[in-house]
Amino acid sequence: MSALDTAIARQPALRKPVDPEALTIPEQKAGARRRRAGSGAPASPGRFPIALQAGASLIWIGQAALLAMAIGDIAAGAGARAVIWPAIGVFVLGVLRAWMDRSGSRLAFRTARHQLSLLREKAVSALATRSPLDASRPSSGYVASTIAEQAEAVVPYVARFEPLRWRAVIVPLAIFACVLPLSWVAALIMLVALPLIPIFMALVGWRAKEASERQLAKMGDMNAFLLDRLRGLATIRSFDAVDRTALRLREEADLLRRRTMAVLRIAFLSSAVLELFSALGVAMVAVYVGFHFLGQLEFGAWGGRLSLAQGVFILMLAPAFFEPMRELSAVWHDRAAGVAALEALEKVTAAGEPVVVAAGVPAVKPDGRAAGVVIDGLHFRHAGSGAAVTDGSMPERKVFDDLSLDIRPGERVAVMAPSGGGKSTLLALIAGLAVPEGGTIRIGGETLRPETAARLRAGMAWLGQTPHIFPGTPGRNVTLGRSDMDEHVVEAALGAARLDSLAHTRRQVVLGEGGAGLSGGEALRLAIARAAAVQGAGLVLADEPTAHLDRATAGEITDMLLEISEGRTLIVATHDPVLASRMDRIVMLGDESADGRRA
Amino acid sequence: MNSLRHLQAVMALFWSQNRLMLAAGTLLALCTALAGIALLGLSGWFITATAIAGASVATALVFDVFAPAAGIRFLALARTFSRYGERLVTHDATLEVLARLRERVFRTFATDEEARSLAARPARLLFRLTVDIDALDSLYLRVAVPLVAALGSALVTSAALGLIAPALGIGIGLALILSGLAIPAVAAARAQKPARRRAHALEVLRSRTIDLMRGQADLVMANRLSAQTAALSAADSRLADADDALNHIEASTGFSFAVAGAGLLAATLIAAAVLAESGTIGAPAAALAVFVALACLEPFAALRRGALELGRVLLSARRLGSKLTDVVDEAASPDLPSCPANAVEIAGVTVSYRHGDRPVVEDQSLAVARGEHVALIGASGAGKSTILSLIAGELPPHAGTVRTLPAALLTQRTELFCDTLRGNLALARSNAGDGEMMEALHAAGLGAFVAGLPEGLDTMLGEGGAGLSAGQARRLALARLLLRDTPVWLLDEPTEGLDGSTARDVIERIGACAAGRALVIVTHIRREAELADRILLIEHGRVQADCARGSREYLRLLERLRPD
Structure with a gap:
């Protein structure tokens, strides 16, 4: 087994510096497991906040009892003095209830928010170490939407939905237990009305649910429609089609509105059913109690007759009996959004092809001596690319099958290959941006693996095909926050890339x-400056630096590239014959005989 | 004040379209709130009255039981139907307004000057545009509708109670409007800053995620990958701080409403007992007052969410407000010459x-x-x-x-x-x-x-x-x-x-x-x-x-x- 094979074997353990799973509280772990099982069971904010909030709801029973007794006393002509203590009791219990509810919801929120942070961290660390060569890596736009906006839906789901679910079980049961000893008829009315609610809601709602979710997703598409048209505004304006497009936008939105309303008409019916039953439940309890008092419905109170206080008590509990159910239905969409967010996060967190993860920071600064590169028996293929590429035009195939290559220190080499021939892949493998299936890569005599990656990379300067410009000053874009680069280094690097004018006129420009x-040329020059600033670099890797450039700019970039790699090893992946002709050697991949060496 | 001016522009756009639907939705919300309060009040009055009437056989026989019983059933149905209607109408009206808003925004950006600035704009600002449009739906659904429903129901309730006992009506009305408006107003004021911070932190989180994805190779090669993930964590923890501040305000608002509700209930109970003792009202009316006090703060509680989202709405209104002024149709290329000799x-x-x-x-x-x-x-x-x-x-x-x-x-x-x-x-x-x-x-x-x-x-x-x-x-x-x-x-x-x-x-x-x-x-x-x-x-x-x-x-x- 080669050294690199060992590196791969160690890879899974190294991918996550801290395993966030280890930090999660047991409930969440269980929730996550259940989610993975596909049951859609929610994650929980923990038992204590749930208990606090359910307890708060139950306090109302005590308040109702005090109020009922007070009203009974008033009817009996007991006078204002008699209700002072019940009134104080109602207030104190009310404050206690408010406090418990508040504490419970705060605790639930904090737990849920913490869970969100962990989920984000997990997704980010998975994505950070996923190879840029991985074809199934999700797009940056999708990842940004998932991690930033969509993930937010996790919090209301965990913090609100689960406590409410418990409350919808505990509170009606407790109220039923309080009402039953007083009147079995009133208890029966509640008991019949409550289970009917979910049944009817389900009957009305299940057909509408799927359609409504699809429709609401389309509401988001209206934004996509607007952005789509705004991005192509130059064309629309050039074709004098602004008015037509605006009307089209309007028509689409109206059509969507009509369709959405057709679905909502059914969807809102399910909550109307809930309202109806809870309102009728209250009404029926009131009417029953009234008729019972008048002696027209003698039955129902276990042979006796209800007192006014008992009747009022039952009536006050009736709305509270249905309340959790109503609240639950109001946050139902929290659940749908939360589950969707958890699924999307799980998707972007999924493992793919890894990069060679650097373990730790380099202790010794590289000396900047030109480093040779020795590649021995390299094997590489894009894992699972067959499934990821939709059009099937890229079946899984070996990019490298036993490739060996020896580049001497200080040598300048152009790697050429037909499109898709692996020249960029080779560069990425040397940089450790992907892990090969087999074979070794030695740079300056040292094998590339996780333990050496950080040190080796500190000795490499990298010039990517499409350099990303980070928000910040030109200077920050050169250092990328590397602490060992002082102002002079940055200045010199910008100078080497002929960006001094940019640096001077727009030094503080973000x-x-x-x-x-x-x-495009300026962006590339900034990338050159980024590479030039690596003082200890013994190896410069450049991936198609002159693609998409006009000839003059390409020539300029080539000059700079040769300048900054003076006294270093330079490997350039390119299809530009002009650039290639200025190297010491041209390596044609997939064609061993064409390994031409210049005298 | 500036944001209020922009808010006016947004509100004017809302109001200029589809007035009938907007007003109908608000009215239905008011009906729902009133039916809910009346249902509880009437039920309380009914059972107390029947209990007193039922004490002797003679009064029990002459008690008109059917009118209040029918009233209770009617209110139960009325609440359901007006709630259903309210949700349909308000959603329809909101979708309509948002559709027009998108059209308007598109037309504005299609004008010469805006199109140029848009071309120079990074994608982040385009994205922000859609977030802003979406945030504006809160203005009608969560701010305007609940506000009118709460105020209207408070007025009607206090007027109705005022007919029974003027002092009771005025007292409950004042308490409702003062606490019901003050609590959300304080929440809205306190939530403005964290809401802005939250919107900003979310954008930072988003752009740092994009930096991580697009700049990954550069970050790996500079050994800065862990620094970038740390920066993402930092953005998330700033977002979490803003979230926490908002949640704190939300929880405090809920707490204040609950305490105000408990206070109102206790005070109404004592007031009703005093009035009953003095003979101003009967026991059934006292029960009615207590039951009404139980229900009348509920419409105000619906303002809680709107109060928290108001900060975000104002931010959107500030960013979009200037884009909503009527677009002057540019004269079709005024300087186009009458056929130049050359192309x-x-x-x-x-x-x-x-x-x-x-x-x-x-x-x-x-x-x-x-x-x-x-x-x-x-x-x-x-x-x-x-x-x-x-x-x-x-x-x-x-x-x-x-x-x-x-x-x-x-x-x-x-x-x-x-x-x-x-x-x-x-x-x-x-x-x-x-x-x-x-x-x-x-x-x-x-x-x-x-x-x-x-x-x-x-x-x-x-x-x-x-x-x-x-x-x-x-x-x-x-x-x-x-x-x-x-x-x-x-x-x-x-x-x-x-x-x-x-x-x-x-x-x-x-x-x-x-x-x-x-x-x-x-x-x-x-x-x-x-x-x-x-x-x-x-x-x-x-x-x-x-x-x-x-x-x-x-x-x-x-x-x-x-x-x-």
């Missing part, structure tokens, strides 16, 4: 996302 | 992007004859695209004049839309028939492909034309251009990003279709420049060389270009 305000 | 005439034009910057194009004159094909070449940043934007009318000159015949632009990035193929093509000519469309597609080399599609011209494309290969997308854009039968075509790097054979085929087709039209091609690829009768070399915003086909310089300029 470059926009994706390099807004920079031309 | 394109630029005279003494100066352009600079920002005030005070060195001009990108300075005192430049340029003419393209009718039917002439011209290529603009030069290093990136030399001003080629600026000249093209000038001709296309995307950019106004700061000095000098630009006169052109009607022109159509083929943008550098293929701009297709999420629509059917027909819809995409109809953008160029709305009255084009299927025959003309297919003809254009054949000319662009896409005819056989489209004819072979099961749904033909009705095939849907994804966002930005997703579903087509780069070559197919370019051909479709070309077919669209062909339908646009203008005497001038402006082509910005028409075959960039296409493989060699596709590119050559597309260029050949452009050449075939462009006969008789003036072409202005911005390019740095030789095969594209070869279309031109004349090549202009642009350097530092000026034409440095102007060489006609056949001259030695023409060939020398071609040599400077990328060969593939």
Whole structure:
């Protein structure tokens, strides 16, 4: 087994520096397991906050009893003095109830928010170490939406839905237990009405649910529609189609509104059923108690007759009996959104092809001596790319089958290959941006593996095909926050990339996302400066640096590239014959005989 | 105060559309609230009255039991139906307003000035736009409707109680309006800052995630990956802080409402007992008052969420408010001359992007004859695209004049839309028939492909034309251009990003279709420049060389270009 094979074997353990799973509280773990089983069971905020909130709801029973007794006393002509203590009791219990509810919901929120942070952290660390070569890696836009906006839905789901679910069980049971000893008829009315609610809601709602979720998702598409048209505004304006497009936008929105309303008409019916039964439940209890008092419905109170206080007590409990159910239905969409968010997070957290993860920070600074690269028996294929590529035009195939290559220190090599021939892949493998199936890569005599990756990378300068410009000043874009680069280094690097003018005129300018305000050539020069600033680099890797450039700019970039790699090893992946002709050697991948060496 | 002014603009937009629905939705919400309060109040009165009447057989027999019993049933049904109606009407009205809002925003951004600023805008701001539009639905659903329902129900309730006992009515009314408005008002004021912080933190989290994904290779190579994940964690913890602050306010608001409710209940109980003792009201009315006190704060509690979201709504209103003023239809190119002699005439034009910057194009004159094909070449940043934007009318000159015949632009990035193929093509000519469309597609080399599609011209494309290969997308854009039968075509790097054979085929087709039209091609690829009768070399915003086909310089300029 080669050294790199050992590195791969160690990979899973190294992928996550801290296993967030280990930090989660047991309830969440169980919830996560149940979710994975596909049952859609929710994650929980823990028992204590649930108990607090359920307890708060139960206090109302005590308040109702005090109020009922007070009303009974008033009817009996007991006078104002008699209700003072019950009134104080009602108030004190009310404050206690408010406090318990508040504490419970705060605790539930904090737990839920913490869970969200852990989920995000987990997703981010999984994505950070997923190879950029992995074809099934989700797009940056999708990941950003999932991790930023969509993930927010986890909090209301965990913090609100689960406590309410418990309350919808505990509170009606407790109230039923309080009402039953007084009047079995009133208890029966509640008992019949409550289970009927879910049944009717289900009957009305199950057909509408799927359609409504699809429809509501389409509401989001209206934004996509608007953005789609705004992105192509130049074309629309050039075709004088602004008015037509605006009307089209309007028509689409109206059509969508009509369709959405057709679904909502049914969807709202299910909550109307809930309202109806809870309102009728209250009404029927009131009417029964009234007729019972008048002696027209003598039965129902276990042979006796209810007192006014008992009747009022029952009536006050009737709305509270249905309340948790009503609240639950109000947050039902929290659940749908929360489950969808958890699923989306799980999807972006899924493991893919890894990069060689650097374990720790380099202790010794590299000396900047030109480093040779020796590749021995390299095997690589894109794992699972067959499933990820939708059009099937890229079946899974071996990119490298036993590739060996020897690059001497200080040598300047162009790697050429037909499109898709693996020239960028080779560069990525040397940089450790993907893990090969087999074989070793030695840089400056040292084998690339997790323990050496950080140190080896500190000795490499990287020039990517489409350099990403980070929001920040030009200077920050050169250092990327590396602490060992002082102002002089940055200055020199910007100078080497002929960016001194940019650095001087727009020194404090914050470059926009994706390099807004920079031309393609300027962005590439910034990337050159980024590479030039790596003082200890013994190896410069450049991936198609002159693609998409006009000839003059390409020539300029080539000059700079040769300048900054003076005294270093340079490997360039390119299909630009002009650039390749300026190297010491051209390596044609997939064609061993074409390994041409210049005299 | 400024944000209030913007809020007015948003509210004016809401109100100017669909007044009837908006008012009906609010009214129904009020009915729902009142029916709920009345249901409990009447029930309390009813059972107390029946209990007193039932004490003796004589009163029990004469007690009119049916009217209140029917009233209770009626209120139960009324609450249900008005709630159902309220939800339907308010949602319909909101969807309607949001639809108009999107249309309005689109029209605003399509005006000259906004379109230019949009072109320079990063994607993040475009994304922010949609978030802002979405946030505005809270204004009606969670702020306006509950506010009117709560205030209205408080007034009606206190008036009704006032009929029984004036002091009771006034007392409950004042308590309701004071606490019911003060609590959400305090919450809204306190939530403004965290709501803004939250919106900002979410954007930072988003952009750092994008940085992680797009800049991953650079971060890995700089050993800065863990620093970036730490930065993401930091953004999340700032977001968590803002979330926590908002939740704290929400919980405090709920707590205040609950305490106010308990206080109101206890006070009403004592007041009712006092009034009953003095004989002002009977025991049934006392029970009614207690039951009403139980229910009357509920409509105000619905304001809780609106109060918290108000900060976000104000932020959106501030960002969007200025975009909602009525769009003045720009006069159809006022400076369009009566048919210039040439296809394109630029005279003494100066352009600079920002005030005070060195001009990108300075005192430049340029003419393209009718039917002439011209290529603009030069290093990136030399001003080629600026000249093209000038001709296309995307950019106004700061000095000098630009006169052109009607022109159509083929943008550098293929701009297709999420629509059917027909819809995409109809953008160029709305009255084009299927025959003309297919003809254009054949000319662009896409005819056989489209004819072979099961749904033909009705095939849907994804966002930005997703579903087509780069070559197919370019051909479709070309077919669209062909339908646009203008005497001038402006082509910005028409075959960039296409493989060699596709590119050559597309260029050949452009050449075939462009006969008789003036072409202005911005390019740095030789095969594209070869279309031109004349090549202009642009350097530092000026034409440095102007060489006609056949001259030695023409060939020398071609040599400077990328060969593939």
